[in-house]
Every structure is written in structure tokens, then in C-alpha cells.
Amino acid sequence: MLTRKDLQELAREKLSDHLLIVVSNREPYIHVFKEGEVKCLRPASGLVTALDPVVKACSGIWVAHGSGNADKTVVDKNSRVVVPPQTNDKKASTYTLKRVWMSKEEEDGYYYGFSNKGLWPLCHTAYTRPLFKHSDWLHYINVNKRFADAVLEEIGGKDAFVFIQDYHFALLPKFLKEKRANLNVAQFWHIPWPNPEAFRICPWKKEILEGLLANDLLGFHLRYFCDNFLETIDREIEARIDRERLSVFRSGKETLIRCYPISVDFEEISSLVTSETVKREAEKFKKEFDLGNKFVLLGLDRMDYTKGIPEKLQALDKLLEKYPEYIGKIVLLQKGTLSRIHIQEYKNLNDEVNTLAEKLNWKYSSDGWSPVILTKKDLSYEEVLALYQLAGACIVSSLQDGMNLVSKEFVSSRRDGDGILILSQFAGASRELEEGALIINPYDIDDFAETIKKAIEMPKTERRQRIKFLRQVVEENNIYKWISEIISDIVTLEDNYI
Numbered sequence: 001m002l003t004r005k006d007l008q009e010l011a012r013e014k015l016s017d018h019l020l021i022v023v024s025n026r027e028p029y030i031h032v033f034k035e036g037e038v039k040c041l042r043p044a045s046g047l048v049t050a051l052d053p054v055v056k057a058c059s060g061i062w063v064a065h066g067s068g069n070a071d072k073t074v075v076d077k078n079s080r081v082v083v084p085p086q087t088n089d090k091k092a093s094t095y096t097l098k099r100v101w102m103s104k105e106e107e108d109g110y111y112y113g114f115s116n117k118g119l120w121p122l123c124h125t126a127y128t129r130p131l132f133k134h135s136d137w138l139h140y141i142n143v144n145k146r147f148a149d150a151v152l153e154e155i156g157g158k159d160a161f162v163f164i165q166d167y168h169f170a171l172l173p174k175f176l177k178e179k180r181a182n183l184n185v186a187q188f189w190h191i192p193w194p195n196p197e198a199f200r201i202c203p204w205k206k207e208i209l210e211g212l213l214a215n216d217l218l219g220f221h222l223r224y225f226c227d228n229f230l231e232t233i234d235r236e237i238e239a240r241i242d243r244e245r246l247s248v249f250r251s252g253k254e255t256l257i258r259c260y261p262i263s264v265d266f267e268e269i270s271s272l273v274t275s276e277t278v279k280r281e282a283e284k285f286k287k288e289f290d291l292g293n294k295f296v297l298l299g300l301d302r303m304d305y306t307k308g309i310p311e312k313l314q315a316l317d318k319l320l321e322k323y324p325e326y327i328g329k330i331v332l333l334q335k336g337t338l339s340r341i342h343i344q345e346y347k348n349l350n351d352e353v354n355t356l357a358e359k360l361n362w363k364y365s366s367d368g369w370s371p372v373i374l375t376k377k378d379l380s381y382e383e384v385l386a387l388y389q390l391a392g393a394c395i396v397s398s399l400q401d402g403m404n405l406v407s408k409e410f411v412s413s414r415r416d417g418d419g420i421l422i423l424s425q426f427a428g429a430s431r432e433l434e435e436g437a438l439i440i441n442p443y444d445i446d447d448f449a450e451t452i453k454k455a456i457e458m459p460k461t462e463r464r465q466r467i468k469f470l471r472q473v474v475e476e477n478n479i480y481k482w483i484s485e486i487i488s489d490i491v492t493l494e495d496n497y498i
Contacts, residue, residue, distance in 0.1 A: 002480040003267065008057035010484055014491045018184070019158045020060035021151055022051050023172065024165035025111065027064035029083040029097060031071045038070045040085045047165060047190075049265050050479045054487075056093035061154050063147060065107075066099030075099055078153075100150050102143065109139025111168070112342050119167045121345075122202060123191045126306045126399040128345055132203050141171060144211075148175035155180070161490060164215075166190045171207065173214035186217035186490055188260070191402045192428075193225040196232045209237055213248055213255045216493045219486060221403045221428045223259045230257060258489060261432060262403050262482050266475045269412035273385050281386035289333060289373050291390060295456050298391035299334040300384065300406050303376070305349050308397035308424060308442040309336060313356040313372065315397075315448035320364050320371060323453060327364055330456065332395075333373045335387065388413040393420040393455040396427055397442040403428040407437070411470040419467055420455045432477060436470035 011020075028048045030041050042048065055062055066072065066079070075081045083097045102110070113136030122130040147169060151162060164172055164187040173185045189212075199205060209232065212218055220226050226246060233239050239250040248255045272278060285291070297316070301307040316332050336353060340346045353374070361370040379387075388394065394410040404427040411421060411433070423430050423437040430439055440451050 001267075001475055001478065002484055004053050004265075004480060007480040007484055008053055010487055011054045011057040014487055015058050015161060017159065019155060019160040020055060020058040021154060021160055021162045022055055022060065022062045022165070023147060023151060023162065023169060024062070024064050025115075025168040027066065027068075027071075027097060027099065028052055028055075028062055029085075030068035031074050031081075032068045033070045038073060040074075040083070041068075042084070049268075050262070050483045051163075053093075054483060055095045059093075059095055061096045061098055063098045063100065063150050063154065065111075066101055071099055072101075079150075096154075098150055098154055100143075100147055106139050106143055108342070109133075109136045110143040112340065114140040115168050116340055117343060118202070119170075120191065122198065123167065123194050124306045124400045125192075125194060125198065128305050130201070137204055144169055144171040145175055147172055148179070151176060152179055155183070160184070161186070163188070163486075171211040174211040177214045184490065184493060185215050186219070186486065187212065187215045188219040188262075188486070189225070189402075190221070190262070192400055193220055193228045193232070195228050196235045199228075199232050200236065205232075205236055209233060210250075213239070213250050213253075215255055217256045217258065217486075217489060219258050219260045221259065221261050222431060225402075226257050226259050256489065256493070258486075260482050260485055261428065261477065262405070263474060263477050263479045264405055264408045264412055265480070266408075266412045266471075266478045269385065269409060270415050270475075272382070273389060273413045273415050275382070277382045278385045278389065281380075281383045282389045285383075285386055285390060289331075290368070291331065291333075295330045295392040296390050297330060297332045297452065297455075298387055298394045298410075299332060299336075299397075300387065300394070300410075301334075301336060301396075302339040303336045303341075303346060303350055303353065304339055305345055306399050306401065308399045309334065309349070309353050310356055311399070311442040311445065311448065312395055312397045313353070313360060314445050315442075315452060316371060317356075317360055317363070318445050318449035319452050320360075322449065326453075326456070327371075328366065328369045331369075331371060331373060333387065333390070334375070335379065335384075336374060336376050337378070338376055384409075385413050388419075389416075391419060393422055393452070395422045395452070396424055396429070397422075397440065397448070398424045398427040399442060401427040401429070405429075407433060408474050411467065411474045414467050414471065417464050417467055417471075418460070420458060420463055421467075421470060422451055422455055432473055433470055436466040436473070 079099045081097050082094050117131040121128040161184045230241050239248050246257045357372045357374045360372050364371045388410050396404055396407045407423050407429045421437040424442050425439050438451050440448050
């Protein structure tokens with residue numbers, strides 16, 4: 001099992017001769033005004049968990065959108081700030097966070113518009129129609145160019161490796177290479193890549209594909225997504241595909257296409273759940289929600305139409321309707337973090353989930369018991385881990401997901417060797433976890449309900465066997481293995497690298 005220390009040593013050994021620059025829309029540290037003071041917060045993010053120690057080890061630079069309401073108060077004249085905040089430990093590793101600023105109009109067009117009304121539904125087959133507006137596309141181009149300028153400003157004349165994150169920056173690799181052809185550029189696409197028939201409706205498909213092929217290395221979670229991408233290239237632009245090598249040749253340049261299933265920090269999560277804070281939060285929730293000895297079905301999702309929350313509620317309704325003996329004995333504790341509420345489809349989903357939960361509680365409630373507890377309040381990471389400890393079963397019912405790290409966090413947190421994972425076959429994590437999880441098709445509500453029944457009634461011996469297997473898989477394929485494999489492939493790139 002690879003550890004954080006192993007990763008830091010690998011980064012120092014392999015990347016020491018180059019400046020490392022990570023680019024993402026979300027920043028790894030955010031400054032906010034809280035109680036009259038400026039506070040520095042680290043958002044809960046698997047990506048930050050993976051990349052933060054690498055950037056520290058290389059004394060690199062992270063370029064991201066400055067979104068905190070106090071972000072501008074702490075940066076220098078070049079929009080830079082050293083993170084994490086300085087402590088008494090003078091030897092503590094730090095790096096530079098370079099912030100890129102956006103107007104409300106730019107954020108609306110680039111982020112809420114083209115990225116999340118266009119590319120997000122296009123890449124997730126959840127039957128929400130993508131919306132493509134020319135004005136959004138122009139903002140997307142402009143923001144990608146501004147990020148390219150920010151990256152190039154930080155690089156100067158140095159040799160550098162640029163690691164770009166996700167679908168917000170499909171054009172960034174091309175803009176970088178146009179000005180610095182010898183840069184080593186890799187990108188990880190964290191969401192699914194759709195089949196060619198789905199992708200071809202995008203009005204600017206050629207520009208997006210050309211932007212991505214400017215990378216030296218392009219990563220996806222699954223081989224299935226890699227195959228979809230290669231098929232899309234084959235149909236849409238002139239290029240030579242080497243399917244044995246998994247690469248694309250265009251205009252004399254090769255782009256390697258690879259799959260790297262992202263994961264979580266198993267060791268850290270497994271350790272944190274034994275803390276007094278997590279134990280205290282678990283007891284607090286148990287009392288607050290009056291869980292008693294009830295079998296807890298846990299849902300922990302962003303309020304997003306790809307996550308299958310309505311289907312989860314419908315399956316619970318079917319279960320209680322068909323098996324009324326469970327009334328009063330089980331409860332669905334659904335955490336639904338509000339997300340992208342500026343977009344109408346997300347507002348509609350929020351209303352739908354509220355309505356379904358209210359209907360179920362009206363239909364089945366008795367003697368102070370209700371089948372659904374719906375909470376949307378923000379939780380600390382310790383509170384999230386506490387919820388995992390209370391679950392008899394964790395339900396991940398995604399209609400489509402690139403990976404889904406909730407499933408892996410839940411498994412990592414169950415140090416007690418108990419608990420059941422109910423997992424959608426349309427989540428990327430199902431490829432790794434299918435032997436230990438109970439796999440569902442969230443569109444098949446009747447079978448979904450029967451699977452919940454199976455989870456509730458499963459003998460303890462089988463539960464423990466399943467979770468033991470799942471923990472072994474996640475422990476071995478942890479977040480440090482993910483980024484280590486990417487770094488190892490980066491150093492094999494043909495250009496004039498290392």
C-alpha cells in the first residue's frame with residue numbers, strides 16, 4: 001500500500017527538475033470572513049487530499065479561481081498567497097496558491113453556463129438536456145485563456161509540468177502549447193466521457209477535442225471512458241489512433257490516453273473515525289435524529305440530478321408499501337448538499353426531493369417516527385465520518401458517476417468491520433467494488449427495494465465478509481496509488497522530459 005510519504009518521495013525524485021503547476025477551478029484553500037476575522041479553510045475534497053502533498057513536496061504552484069469573500073485581502077500584488085497558513089513549525093511544507101479572479105458575468109457564463117449547463121449534462125447520461133449558448137462559450141474561451149496567461153506568468157522561462165483538472169479547462173492545454181510548445185501538460189477528466197452519438201450534439205465539439213489533444217497525457221477514471229473518447233476522435237476529427245498503445249497522433253503530436261480510477265486516503269479516514277470528535281458527533285446525531293435501534297439507510301449526496309436521490313426515495317416507498325413490517329424500524333437519513341442552485345434544473349430537483357420526502361413521511365409516519373430524515377446543512381468532515389458510523393447500509397444510487405468517492409469513504413470509515421454498501425452499477429466505483437457491494441440499477445425501483453430488504457436482513461457474518469473484502473480493495477487502490485501512477489506515466493512522456 002502506497003502512503004503519503006511514498007508519494008512525496010516519488011514527487012521529489014521524479015519532478016524535482018521541473019516546476020509543478022496544478023490547475024483547477026476549485027481552490028485548495030479558501031479565505032473567508034468569519035466572526036470578524038479572516039479564516040483559512042480547506043474544502044473537503046478528494047482532489048485536494050491527493051494533490052496537496054505532491055504540490056508541497058515540489059514547492060509547486062496551484063492556480064485556481066479565487067472564490068472566497070476574503071481571498072483578495074490576503075494575496076500579494078500578483079494574486080499569490082502561501083498555503084497552508086504559516087505555523088510555528090518553520091519546516092512545514094508550503095506552496096504558492098495563484099488566484100484568478102472572475103466577474104459575476106464571467107462566472108455565470110464559464111462555470112454555471114457552458115461547464116455545468118452544457119458539458120456536465122452532455123457527459124452524464126441522466127436525461128437532462130444540455131444547454132449551449134454562444135455567449136457562455138465565449139466566456140468559457142476567455143476564462144481558459146486567462147488561466148493560460150496566469151500559468152505562463154508563473155512559469156516564466158522554467159521547465160514545467162502542468163497538471164490540469166477536469167472539464168472546466170478543455171481548451172487550456174491548447175492555449176498553453178501555442179505559447180510554450182515544450183511544456184509537459186497532462187489533464188485528468190473527472191467526469192464520464194459520453195459515447196460519440198451523445199457528444200456530437202455539442203456545437204463546439206471540434207474545438208474541445210483539439211484542446212484536449214494538446215495534452216501529452218489525458219486521463220479518465222475507466223477504460224470505458226477512454227474507449228468512448230477514442231471513438232469520438234475517430235468520428236469527429238482527422239487523427240491516427242493507436243488502440244494498442246492507447247494514444248492519438250495528430251499534427252505530428254502524440255497524446256497518451258490512460259485510465260486511473262481515483263480513490264480516497266484510506267489510512268487517514270480509517271484513523272480519523274477512532275477520534276473522540278467523530279465519536280462525539282455520532283452520539284450527537286443519534287440523539288438529534290432519534291435513531292435509537294433503527295436500521296439506518298444513509299444517503300450522502302450533492303443535490304444533483306445525476307445522483308439518483310428521487311429514485312432512492314421511490315425505492316424506500318416501494319419497500320414500505322410491500323413490506324409494512326419495516327415501518328417504524330428503519331429510517332433513510334439523506335444528506336443533500338445544495339449545489340448549483342442558480343441553475344433551474346437543480347432548483348427543480350431540490351423541489352422534487354422535498355416533495356417526495358414529505359409525501360413519504362405523511363404516508364407512513366406514526367408514533368413520532370418518520371421514514372425520511374432530510375438534512376441539507378453543511379457538515380464538517382468529522383460529522384460526515386460520524387454519519388458513516390451510524391449507517392447499517394450506505395446507498396449510492398447514481399444515475400451516472402465518473403467514480404463516486406462516497407462509496408470508498410464509507411468503506412474506509414468502517415473500521416468496525418461491519419456495514420453494507422448498496423452501489424449503483426452506473427457509478428465508476430462499481431467496477432472495483434462489485435464483488436463486495438450490493439449492486440443495483442437505480443432505474444429498476446422494484447429490484448432496488450428488494451436489494452434494500454436484502455441489506456436489512458443480511459446475516460452479520462456475510463456483512464463482515466463483504467466489508468472486509470471492500471476495505472482490502474480500497475486500502476490497496478488508495479488516492480496515493482492514483483496520483484503515483486499518473487506521475488510515473490508522466491515521466492515516460494517522450495518529449496525532452498527528465
